[in-house]
Amino acid sequence: MSRRAQSNVVGVALLLGIAVVSMGALTATVGMLVDSNAAAADAERVAADFDATFEPVAATGPQRGTVTFGEGRLTTVDRTVEIRVDGVTVETVQADALVYESDDRRVAFHSGAVVRGQAGEAWLETPPPITVDDDLIIVGVARLGDDIRTVSGSGGVTTTVRTNVSHSRTDLGTATVSVAVETAAPGAWERYFERHGASVDRRSGDPPTVEATFDGDRTGYLVVHDLAAEVGGHA
Template sequence: MTAGDAGADRRAQSHVVGVALLLGITAVSMAGLTATVGTVVESNTAGVDAGRVSADLDGALAPVEATGYHRGSVSYTDGRLHTVDRSVRLLDGDGVVRTVDAGGVVWERGDHRVAFVAGAVVRGPPGNAVFDADPSLAAGAGTVVFGVARTGNASFAFAGGGRVPLTTRVGHDRTAHGDGEWRVAVETATPRPWRAFFRERGATTTARDFDGDGVDSVVASFPGTREFHLVVHRLRLEAGR
């Protein structure tokens, strides 16, 4: 073999190795791109689900608007829809005056979360949640009226995608409490929007875990002496495919 032949052979080998490396890099890049696209699509789909679930819960569980028999449904492509234990407490200067076992309904899919608790619909994870539907509260100079939705003894969990029918029989109880310095404590895994909501209406807020279950309550204190009206919307919720 001549020196020229040897040089040509080495150049040919280098070309083959270069092509192989390029193909390998391209394959790795395509795999990374496919994974990224898959993650983006999954996140977008979950975001669409969250918006749909929020609207569905607001329409199906309408504590203020509905009376008597009411029917709706919640639809999503994936995730888990389940009930949670939540309480709302009314307190005066001496302590707890009344406790309402409000319950709640939560949908979760990865980092996406929607919760119906006490009549409010909250969308987003605990550190970055917002109200899609506000709770019922009217705070005047001498009166506070606060509405609490109670889902009764409902207990269920549905995993995967589909449509879950929700049926309620709605009733309303209103109790007037005398003049006093009143506080409301709402147990919630997403305290941020609750704190903002109460503060915008003139209350100061603190946090407290009343029952030691690891879920704090947002405690809203209304300044001055006021008459307090607590309205409990009894939903008597049933769910089933």
């Protein structure tokens, strides 16, 4: 075989090698893009399901909904909300949070709010049921309940959510009211409270606590929306 022929063979082999490597890299890139899009779609779907299933203010009595995702894990985490009047804690609500996680995607239903994203990049998809004006503050807190199983899987998961919603109201008097929320997404809660005119402090911890103080005397009420939620089982 001539040197030119040998060079042509080597050249073709190199081109084929480069093509195989390029196709492998392209396949990996496409695979990651598909997985990322699927995870984003799951997070968006779960956020919408949380919003539709949990209606702490509007609902009373037995309710039923579903949460659907392609892959991931749905579980609860301990979270408290403290209410302070003129700096003194008057109520501590064991609100807890229902959390969906898949890779770097996270959605939480916490105290009536739907929170999306990880700690440094989270936002409130749905705000908590808190009403504030110059004369009045109504702090609504949704409490999940204790009968919630961890649900996980892949290939498509749909789980039922049953609630039996009741409401209780506590008169806080006329005073300066503070709300302290345990949360893994403190930045999202801080921005929410600041937009509503509160002075905000963050206390370190696992998780951190965001305390919002609404300065000035307002007529205050705490409304606990007890969901008595049951999560688990197939729809």
